[in-house]
Amino acid sequence: MPDTLGITGWAVRAARLMVGVPDYDTYVAHRRVTHPDEAVMTYEEFFRERQDARYSFGKGGRFRCC
Amino acid sequence: MTAIVRSNPRGHWALWALIVVIGTISLGVVALSRGEGINAAWLVVAAVCVYLIAYRFYALFIAEKVLQLDPARLTPAQRHNDGLDYVPTNKYVLFGHHFAAIAGAGPLVGPVLAAQMGYLPGTLWILAGVVFAGAVQDMIVLFMSTRRDGRSLGDMIRSEMGPVAGGIALVGVLLIMIILLAVLALVVVKALAGSPWGTFAVVSTIPIAMLMGVYCRFIRPGKIGEMSAIGFVLLMSALVYGRTVSETPELAVLFNWKGETLALAIIGYGFVASVLPVWLLLAPRDYLSTFLKIGTICLLAIGIMIVQPDLKMPAITKFIDGTGPVWSGSLFPFLFITIACGAVSGFHSLIASGTTPKMIENENQIRLIGYGGMLMESFVAIMALIAATVIEPGVYFAMNSPAGLIGTTVGQASQVISGWGFAVTPEMLAQMAKDVGESTVLSRAGGAPTLAVGMAHILSGMFGGQALMGVWYHFAILFEALFILTTVDAGTRVARFMIQDMIGSVIPAFKNTESWTNNLVGSALSVMCWGYFLYQGVIDPLGGINTLWPLFGISNQMLAGIALTLCTVVLFKMKRQAYAWVTLVPTSWLLACTLTAGMQKLVHPSPRIGFIAHAQVFGDALAQGKILAPAKTIEEMSRIVFNDYVDAALSAAFIAVVLAMVFYGVVSIWKALGTSRVTTVEVGAPVGSGVAHA
Numbered sequence: 193m194p195d196t197l198g199i200t201g202w203a204v205r206a207a208r209l210m211v212g213v214p215d216y217d218t219y220v221a222h223r224r225v226t227h228p229d230e231a232v233m234t235y236e237e238f239f240r241e242r243q244d245a246r247y248s249f250g251k252g253g254r255f256r257c258c
Numbered sequence: 259m260t261a262i263v264r265s266n267p268r269g270h271w272a273l274w275a276l277i278v279v280i281g282t283i284s285l286g287v288v289a290l291s292r293g294e295g296i297n298a299a300w301l302v303v304a305a306v307c308v309y310l311i312a313y314r315f316y317a318l319f320i321a322e323k324v325l326q327l328d329p330a331r332l333t334p335a336q337r338h339n340d341g342l343d344y345v346p347t348n349k350y351v352l353f354g355h356h357f358a359a360i361a362g363a364g365p366l367v368g369p370v371l372a373a374q375m376g377y378l379p380g381t382l383w384i385l386a387g388v389v390f391a392g393a394v395q396d397m398i399v400l401f402m403s404t405r406r407d408g409r410s411l412g413d414m415i416r417s418e419m420g421p422v423a424g425g426i427a428l429v430g431v432l433l434i435m436i437i438l439l440a441v442l443a444l445v446v447v448k449a450l451a452g453s454p455w456g457t458f459a460v461v462s463t464i465p466i467a468m469l470m471g472v473y474c475r476f477i478r479p480g481k482i483g484e485m486s487a488i489g490f491v492l493l494m495s496a497l498v499y500g501r502t503v504s505e506t507p508e509l510a511v512l513f514n515w516k517g518e519t520l521a522l523a524i525i526g527y528g529f530v531a532s533v534l535p536v537w538l539l540l541a542p543r544d545y546l547s548t549f550l551k552i553g554t555i556c557l558l559a560i561g562i563m564i565v566q567p568d569l570k571m572p573a574i575t576k577f578i579d580g581t582g583p584v585w586s587g588s589l590f591p592f593l594f595i596t597i598a599c600g601a602v603s604g605f606h607s608l609i610a611s612g613t614t615p616k617m618i619e620n621e622n623q624i625r626l627i628g629y630g631g632m633l634m635e636s637f638v639a640i641m642a643l644i645a646a647t648v649i650e651p652g653v654y655f656a657m658n659s660p661a662g663l664i665g666t667t668v669g670q671a672s673q674v675i676s677g678w679g680f681a682v683t684p685e686m687l688a689q690m691a692k693d694v695g696e697s698t699v700l701s702r703a704g705g706a707p708t709l710a711v712g713m714a715h716i717l718s719g720m721f722g723g724q725a726l727m728g729v730w731y732h733f734a735i736l737f738e739a740l741f742i743l744t745t746v747d748a749g750t751r752v753a754r755f756m757i758q759d760m761i762g763s764v765i766p767a768f769k770n771t772e773s774w775t776n777n778l779v780g781s782a783l784s785v786m787c788w789g790y791f792l793y794q795g796v797i798d799p800l801g802g803i804n805t806l807w808p809l810f811g812i813s814n815q816m817l818a819g820i821a822l823t824l825c826t827v828v829l830f831k832m833k834r835q836a837y838a839w840v841t842l843v844p845t846s847w848l849l850a851c852t853l854t855a856g857m858q859k860l861v862h863p864s865p866r867i868g869f870i871a872h873a874q875v876f877g878d879a880l881a882q883g884k885i886l887a888p889a890k891t892i893e894e895m896s897r898i899v900f901n902d903y904v905d906a907a908l909s910a911a912f913i914a915v916v917l918a919m920v921f922y923g924v925v926s927i928w929k930a931l932g933t934s935r936v937t938t939v940e941v942g943a944p945v946g947s948g949v950a951h952a
Contacts, residue, residue, distance in 0.1 A: 202348070202350065202351065204483070205348070205351050206350065206351040206354035206355070207354070207549065207552075208482060209347065209351055209352070209354065209355040210354055210355050210358035210359075210548050210549075210552070211358075211482065211541075211544060211545045211548050211549075212613075213480075213482065214341070214342065214345050214347070214617075215345075218341060218345060219341030219342065219345075220341075222339060222340070222341035222345075223341060226339075235479075235480055236479040236480050238480075239479060239480030240475075240479075240480075240537075241342065242342065243536065243537055243541050244536065245342070245343065246536075246541070247536040247540060247541065247748065247751060248771075
């Protein structure tokens with residue numbers, strides 16, 4: 193898809209994923225296709241969910257390097 | 259470029275021949291020049307050529323022949339796509355994510371410490387280590403986890419080598435975690451002790467982070483960019499204002515802390531940060547430190563390219579015989595222990611089996627992300643080595659030798675160090691302290707201050723000259739302290755969860771991570787574990803780094819040994835034993851290094867190296883009622899002896915873990931050889947084999 197994103201767009205996406213927040217639009221698009229009848233988290237809910245997941249153990253939680 | 263190359267095979271080979279020639283010449287200059295200092299650009303070019311060749315040929319060989327990556331096979335991101343944890347992600351975006359997760363303080367500290375042997379031994383190990391061990395480990399672990407739904411290293415060891423091996427590996431991971439946190443916190447203590455400027459800037463990050471946390475939670479929810487920009491501006495203001503603090507006696511005294519005070523403050527901070535909700539302190543600080551880390555690494559790379567400083571440290575110093583002041587022990591095995599991250603880091607096996615495999619779009623990207631990501635980290639290590647070797651060797655040794663050896667005045671220090679053959683005058687040492695805005699640069703071991711001086715040297719050559727040296731120095735200290743403290747926050751939490759998990763298997767109620775009692779008890783236990791080693795390091799007469807860094811190196815390489823053992827077992831189980839040398843060679847090398855180093859730390863007759871020998875010297879004196887420097891009381895004497903035995907026990911534990919894993923590895927390989935079937939436990943077969951799309 194998105195070569196329309198441009199260098200800055202990609203850099204922003206990369207920077208956000210570096211701190212554990214994947215692309216919201218991709219999430220919304222995915223939910224529309226796979227679960228069209230279910231509610232989609234708002235961006236704020238999505239952000240909180242991702243933030244909690246990054247620092248919890250087991251789910252999305254992760255180690256950090258030396 | 260690849261398109262051009264593909265359409266023109268002759269041009270392709272000519273290009274690679276050219277890279278080989280340039281690489282050989284640069285490496286030749288780096289390896290063979292003696293006497294006059296060489297330009298750092300040679301080192302950069304040599305490293306880049308080695309990386310390109312390794313990536314183009316060796317990594318491709320591993321991808322195509324050893325692992326036989328299958329672009330048609332569905333990855334976990336495709337099978338479980340949920341838009342959250344499992345998301346097929348553009349390979350360059352994922353590369354950034356993976357690199358940000360693996361790059362930390364390790365590649366910045368190890369090479370600085372290793373510089374006491376000259377720039378050559380460290381350079382050669384960083385390059386050989388990354389090509390044949392580090393990047394291979396990262397890539398194969400990423401491959402294995404991708405083929406197992408993104409499962410963790412511990413899970414994979416359990417399923418491929420049995421539950422006992424899995425349990426032992428988990429204990430090993432907890433031990434390395436504790437030592438890692440202690441040694442990193444010690445680096446911060448060493449950098450900030452008696453430095454009001456640095457301490458002020460670092461302490462300011464706490465209210466700044468909290469402000470950012472509140473902003474991003476309530477004021478403008480989820481606006482990461484705005485929040486980070488505000489945080490960055492405030493951080494830079496704190497950095498600049500730090501100079502005023504250090505020059506105003508009434509303010510300076512508030513931030514002029516001793517090592518012991520700093521250690522207790524960091525321990526208390528670690529506890530609070532582990533208990534508080536993540537959005538308030540941990541997350542915003544993590545964002546700030548991640549962006550600052552990436553930015554600073556880029557800045558340093560640009561600085562080195564533009565300034566092209568000369569390396570002042572000799573290629574090889576006399577300290578390869580093991581008598582060096584920065585850390586004790588001979589080239590083999592201790593150089594290979596001192597530089598862990600940047601050459602091979604076991605910790606990466608936890609990250610390569612963490613979030614990254616859940617986001618890979620296609621198996622054919624494993625080479626770029628796993629192998630390529632590690633090459634990038636290795637380049638960071640090379641830059642750290644350059645930063646440490648562009649400063650005057652005399653200044654380097656003054657900064658990194660313990661006070662017990664060089665005394666506490668510039669006069670004593672310059673005399674002792676000049677006696678070692680590295681000419682330095684008291685004026686040079688005093689001037690350096692003045693330039694960077696510190697009261698002294700003596701015995702600031704731990705790597706961070708040396709790196710900061712080196713970075714200040716390079717960056718002030720680009721902007722600001724002498725006048726901005728102090729700002730650049732404290733910028734470098736702030737940048738390291740910031741992401742080390744983030745690691746301390748996050749690591750304390752992870753260690754807390756691990757402890758809760760382990761104790762929870764005996765007392766099930768303790769497993770609940772939501773409970774406040776469990777939270778407090780777990781955090782306290784976690785902080786006490788690493789806090790003990792941190793405090794011990796701070797009061798250690800030899801400066802702590804001397805004792806703790808080798809333990810950290812041994813544990814990190816031990817974990818790499820475990821991960822590579824697993825890789826080897828899996829290759830045998832996949833019936834790819836013809837290629838098993840790819841992992842067997844680095845595994846054997848790491849086992850040789852960790853076991854030799856572990857044994858030497860345990861039973862070496864010299865009290866400078868062996869913990870038991872050291873305990874005996876102090877124990878004998880104690881029995882006769884004598885007090886040996888630096889201890890001042892009988893209590894301190896007994897504490898030193900006790901700590902030595904704790905460290906010895908830890909070394910013994912590392913050795914036991916390694917030997918146990920080797921045993922289970924050999925058993926698993928033996929079983930795999932006894933059957934003609936493929937016995938790996940992969941999930942998700944190639945497309946068309948009937949596995950449903952989740």
